[in-house]
Amino acid sequence: MSTETYRDTHLPTDHRADLLLREMSLEEKCGQLTSVMPWSVIRADGSDAEGVDEVLAAPPGHVAQLIADDPADLARLAGEIQHRFVTRTRLGIPVLLHAEALNGFLAGGHMVFPTAIGLAATFSPDLVEEMAGLIRRQMRRTGFRHALSPVMDVALDPRWGRVHETYGEDPYVAAAFSVAYTRGLQGTDLAEGVIATGKHFLGYAVTAGGRNQSAFEAGSRLTRDLYAYPFEAAIRLAGLKSVMNSYSDVDGIPAGISPEVLTDLLRGTLGFDGFVSSDYGTLDQVVNRQRAASTPSEAGRLAITAGLDVELPTQFGYGSVLAAEVEQGNLDVREVDACVRRVLRAKFELGLFENPHPQEHIDVAAVAREGVALSQELARRSVVLVKNDGVLPLSRSLDVAVIGPHAGTALRQFPAYTYPAWRETLANWDHSTMAGAEGAGASWHEPLFPPVDAETLVRERHGARPLAAEVAEFAGAVRTEQGCSFTQAPTPDAVERAVDAARRSDVVVLALGGASLWFTGERTEGEDSDSADIALPAAQIKLAEAVAAVGRPLVVVLVQGRAYALPAVVRDAAAIVVSTFGGPFGAKAVAEVLFGAVNPGGNLPYSIPRHSGQIPVHHHQKAGTGYRSPLPGQLTQHYLDMDATPLYAFGHGLSYTGFGLGDLACDPEVDTAGVARISATVTNTGKVEGAAVVQLYVRVNASRVTRPAQQLAGFLRVELAPGKAGRVTFRVAAAQLGHTNLARSFAVEPAHVEFFLGFGSDDRGLEGTFELSGSPRSLSGAERSFLSEATVENL
Template sequence: MLDYRDTSLSADARAAALLSQLTIEEKCSQLVGVFPWVLVDADGSDAEGSAEVLRNPPGHVAGLTADDPKRLASLTGAVQRKLVTQTRLGIPAIIHGEALNGFVAGGHTTFPTGTGLAATWSPELVERMASVIREQMCRTGVRQALSPVLDVALDPRWGRVHETYGEDPYLIAALGVAFVSGLQGPDLRNGVIATAKHFLGYGLAEGGINLSAAETGSRRLRDVFAYPFEAAVQIAGMRSVMNSYGDVDNVPVGVNREILTELLRDTMGFDGFVSSDYATTEHLVERQRVASDPAHAGRLAIAAGLDVELPTAYAYGDVLAKEVRRGAVDLRDVDASVERVLRAKFELGLFENPYPQERITLNAVAEEGRELSLELARRSVVLAKNDGILPLPAGKLKVAVIGPHADVVTYQFPTYAYPAWREMIVRMSRGELGNAIGVEHTAVAWNGELFPPVDPESFVRERYDATSLVQEIGDFAPTVVTQPGSGLTQELGPEAVERAVLAAGEADVVVLALGGASLWFNSDRTEGEASDSADISLPAAQAALAEAVSGTGKPLVAVLVQGRAYTLPEAVKNASAVVIAPYGGPFGPKAVAEVLFGITNPSGKLPYSIPRHTGQIPVYHHQKTGTGRRNPYPPAVAQHYLDMPATPLYTFGHGLSYTDFALTDVAHDSEVDTHGSLSIASTLTNTGSMAGATVVQLYLRLTSSGVARPAQQLGGFKRVHLAPGESRRVSFRVEAAQLGCTNIDREFTVEAGPASFFIGFDSDGRQLEGTFELVGAPRVLASAQRSFLSEAVIEGQ
C-alpha cells in the first residue's frame, strides 16, 4: 500500500492513498468547514467541546481573521496544531479568507475595488497585487482565497457590481487570469488557491436582485458568462470555483449537475474542487425549496458535483455520512470530492508545512503594496468629461469641496475590504444584523475579544493613514472650504444645503464630491451585497444638492466615487468636468486630487457603460446583432426610444486624457484560416503636449451559421504610455481559436465567414476599421484547444 506521507509520490497518488484510510465519517467531514472558535479560544487555548469536533476532523476552517498579522498567524497555527497532533491521521485544514482587493485581515494593504482594478486595464499590475496578497496569506497560514469575482456584470441595479471587473467577458478574463496567476504563483506549495466566483450567471440576477435566477440560454452561459472562468482554468490552472446562489433553467447551481459537472468539468476541463458559497445547502431548503431537509439537500448537492460545504456542516458531515451508510448516496461521489480536497492539500504542501510563518514584522507588512495600491488608484481614475477646466492650477484657487464624499474616508473601503468587513462583524456580534450567520454565544465572545468596537472613520484614518479628498486638495490649493450638504441618501436639511451654497459662492471653483458607498447590511449605503437598487439614479439628496450648488454659477467639477454606473442629474451632466473614481482604498482621494491638479494625467477607462436612464438597462456594449440598441432603425424612425437615445451616456472603455492621441496606418490580414491567426497593427501617436497613457482597444465582429453573435466584442487591448510627439506601433495577434462560438449544434466551433474589426479608444470609437475573411473547414475545439486572450505588443519594446 502506498504511504500518503511519501513526498516522492504525486499529489494524486498521495490523495488516493490517504483516501483509502478514511472512514465514511472522516471522508464526509473533509468536505465541511468549521468556524475557528469551535477548536480554539481567542487566546489560542482549547475551546470547550473541541475534542468532539476533532473526532471526525473538518477539512476546512472559515472566518479566521484578526486585527494584526501576528495574532492571525498565532491562531491559524493553533488551529492547525490541533488538527495535526490531536487527530488520528493528522490531516491539516485548508483555512480560507477573502482577498478581492487585498487580504481581508488587519494590518494589510487595501487596493481599489474590482471595478477600479478593471478601470486600470492593467493586468500586469493586478498580477503584482495578487502576488503581494499571496505572500501575505501564506505568511499567516491562510491558503485559500475566496477570490476573484469573475461574474460578468450586465445589470447596474445589482449591488455587487463593484466586486467584479465590469461588463465585458474578455476584460474580465484578462484580469482574472492575471489575478489567479499571481495568487497561486508558479508553485502552489508557496501559493494560495484561487476560488473564482460565482459560477455561473450571477451577474445577470433577474431584476438586478441579489441571489436571483440567471434567465439565459446555454450558449450564452458558455460563450459569455463562462468565458472568464474557462480562461482562468485553461491559462492559469485555477484550483477552485465557488457556485452561484442563483438558479439556471430552474435548477439552483448548487445542485445543478449540468453546470457543476457537465459544463465545468467535462466541457471546461476543470479539475479542482467546488467550494459552496456560504450556506448554499441551507438556501436549497429554506429559500429555493428544492430540498425537503438537510439530508435531501446533501444528496442533491454531492451528486451534482458540489465538493465542499461552507462555512459549516448542514447537509454534509454527519448528515451526509448517514445518507451514505443507508445507501441513499453513492460513495463514489463522496470519494471523488474528498480526493479533490486531499489533492489540493498535497499540492499546497500542507502536510509538510502546515504552520504559518513564525516571525512577522508588523511595520514591514503594513507597508507591503502601498506604492502599488497608489499606482492602481491613479490608473483607475476616469476623466469622463472636460471642457478645458482641468487640470486646475495649483497654488492659485480657493476651492469649495461640497458633498458627502468631501471629508469622509470610510466610503473608500467597500464590502470585502477589511474595515467594512470588521464593522459588519462588530455589528453582527451586537445582534444588529438579524439572524446573520455567526450570531451565537461562542462567536460573540470570540469577536468581542478580537474586534473591540471602534469608530470606523477613525479606524481607517489611523490604521491605513487614509486621507480625505478635502485634505488631499489642500495640498494643492491655498484655501479649501468644505460642507457635506447632504448625506449619501438622506437630506441633512435646508440649512446644510444653504451652507454648501454659501461656501460654493465664495470659491473660485467647486468640486462636487458625490457618489455611492458599498457597505454591509448596515449604515447609509447605495451598493453592496443584498443592497440592490431599482433606480440607479444618483440619490435624490445628492441631486438636489448638485442642483442648488450649480445655481451659484461657479465652475463645477463633479467627482463621482462609485463602484457601478449611476444615472446623473442635469447639474452633474452639465458640469465643466466629470471625474469617475472607484472605491480606491487609502489612496483613492489622493489619486483623484492628483488628477484634478494635473500631477497625474488620467488614463482610466470605464469597465462598464453608464446609461442615461435606468429604463435603458441593459446597455452593455456587446449586445447581440439585431438586439436592443444594436437593432437597425425602422424606416422613418430617428432613434430606438421616443424619449431619448438608446446609446449610453458614457460607453464602455471611455476615458479622456490631458493630451491627445491618434491612430493611423492600419495593416491587417485579409484572410485567415480557421487554424491560423489574425495580425492587426496600427500606429499610435501622442499628438498633444503632455506625456500620457491610453488604452488601444481592438473590437471584432464575427458571424456564424444560424447563431446570432455580439454586434461587437472586445478582442484585445494594450495600455501604452507615450511622450509628446512619440509614436509606437501596436500590433495584435489573434488566434483563430479565439474567434469561435457555441454553434447551432452546441459545439464550440470556429467557422468560415466574413468578419470585421475596429481599433479605437472606447467601444464606440471606430478610429480605424477593416474587414477580413475566415476561411477553411469548420474547426470544433475542446476547451484545452481554445485561445482566450490575444497577444498585444508595443513594437520596439
C-alpha cells in the same frame, strides 16, 4: 504488504490522496467536506474552545472566517488551530484555512487596493497579477492557503449591488483580469501558492430584476460563450483550482445542486479539475429559500451527486448528515470519495502536509508597508476622466469648495470585502439577535479588535485621508461641506452652508456617488444592497442643484462601484471624473488628477446609461438587439423619449493630452487555424506625457447564429511622451473568434470579420476587415484561444 504511505513526498499527489482515502473512516471523509468557524476550535487566547474534542473526532477539512486585527495575532491563531488538527486528530490531516482577498487580504494590518471594478478601469492586468502575488505571500505567511477570490461574474446589470466586486461588463476584460489574478495568487508552483476561487458559477451578476440571489435564465449558447468565458480562461490558462457556486437557479435548478452546471459544464466542457466550494449557506438556501429540497439530508445528497465538493462555512447538509445518508443506503460512498479525493489532492499540491504552519515571526510594521506604491499606482490608473470642457486640470492658485457626501470621509473608499468595511459591519450588526455559534463569534471577536471606529482606523492605520484634505495639498484654499449624506435628504441649514461655501470659492468639486457595505448601514451598493432605480440618490441631486445654481464652475467627482444614471445637473457639469472605491489612496489619486499631477489614463469598465430603463446597455449586445439594432423607417432614435445609446460607453476615458491612430495594417485573409495580425501606430499628439488604452473590437459575421454586434478582442495600455509614437500589434488567433454553432459545437467557422481600433467601444478610429477562410473547426476546450497577444514597439 505495501509500504507506501500518503506521507511519502516522492509519490504523485493523486496516489497520495488515494492512499490516505483508504485509511479514512466514513465520518472522517464526510468531515473533510465541511468547515467550522474558528471559535469552535479555540478561544481568542489560543486555549481550547468548549467542545473542541467533539469537533476533532470527525475533523472538518476547512476553517472559515478567521480574521484578526493584527497579523501576528492572526498567524498565532492560525498556528494554534492547525496544531490541533495535525496533532490531535487520528490521521493528522491539516486544515485548509480560507479568507477573502478580492482587493487585498481581508485581515487587519494588510494593504488594501482598489476594488475589482477599479482594477478593471486600469486596463493593467500585469499590475493585478503583481497585486495577487503579494496577497499570496501575505496569506501563506499567516497560514492561509485558500482565497475566496476573484469574482469572475460578467456584470451587465447595474441594479445589482455587487458590480464593484467584478471586473465589469465585458467578458474579455473579465477573463484577462481573472487569469492575471489567478496566476498571481496560485503562482507557478502551487506548493508555493494559494488556491484561487472563481466565483460565482454561473450567471450571478445578471439575475432576475438585478436582485442578489435571484434566478439566472439564459440559453446554453450565451451561458457558454459569454458568462462561462472568464472561468474557462482561468481554468485553461492559469490552472484555476477552486470554483464557488452561485446562489442562483440556473435553468430552474439551484446551481449548488445542478449536475448540468457543476459536472457537465464545469468539469466536462470547461475542463475544471479542482474542487467546488459552496457559497456560504448554499444548502440551507436550497431548502429554506429555493425549496428545491425538503431536508438538509436531501440537499446534501443532491449537492454531492451534482459535484459540490465542500460545504461552507458550517455543516448543514454535509458532515454527519451526509454520513447518515451513506449508512442508510441513500447515497453511494463513491460519491463522497470523489469529492474527498479532490480536497486531499489540493492539500497535497499545496504542500500542506509538509508545511502546515504559519511563519513563526511576523514583522507587523513591515507588513503594513507592503504594497504601498502598488496600491497608489493602481488607484491613479483607476481614475477615469469622462468629460472635460477645459476646466481641468485646475490651477493650484484657486480657492476650491469640496462639497458632498464623499468630501469629508476616508472610510467610504473602503467597500465591502475590505477589512475596514468588515469591521464596520461587525460593529453595526445587531448581536442581540445572534444565537449559538454566531453569538459565540460575536464574543470571540471582542478581545481581538481594539475599540476604534472604522473611520479612525483607515486614517491611522492606512494613512487614508478624505478628498477635501487631499485637495488642500494643491489648492490655494479649501472650503468643505458635506451638504447631505448618501441617501438621506439634506437639511436646509446643511444646504445653505454648502451653497455659501460654493459662493465664496472659485470652483466647486462636487464629491458624489455611492457607499458600499454588507447588509447594514447607510449604503447604495454592496451584498444584498440592490437598487430598482440606478439614478443618483435624490438627496445628492437636491444638493447638486442647489450648489450649481451659484454659477461657479462645477467639477463632479463620482466615487462609485457601478453605473449611476446621472441627472442633468451632473451631465451639464464642466467636468466629470469617475473614481471607484480606491482604498487608502483613492481620494489622493482623484486630487492628483484634478490638479494635473497625474494625467488620467483610466477607462470605463462598464457603460453608463442615460436612464434605468435602458438596462441592459452593454456594448457587446447582439447584432440587431437594443441600440445595436438598425433604426427602421423614419425613426431617428430607438426610444420615443431618449436615445438608446449609453451616456458614456464602455472603454471611454479622456486624457490631458491627445492621441491619434494611423497606418493600419492587417492580414486580408486568415485560415480558421491561423492568426490574424492587426497593427497601427498610436501617437501622443499633445504636450504632456500620457497613457492611452488601444482597444480592438471585432464583429464576426457568422452564418445562421446571431453574434455580438461587436466584441472586445484585445487591449493594450500604451504610455507615450509628447510627440512620441508606438507601433501596436494585436495577434488574434482564429480560435479566439469561435462560438457555439447551430450544431451546439464550439467552433470557428469561415466568416467575414469587421474590426476597428479606437480608444473606446464607440470610437471607430481605424476600421478594417479580413476573411476567415478554410474549413470549419470544432474546438475542444484545450484548443480554444481566449486572449490575444498585444505588443508595442516604440518608434
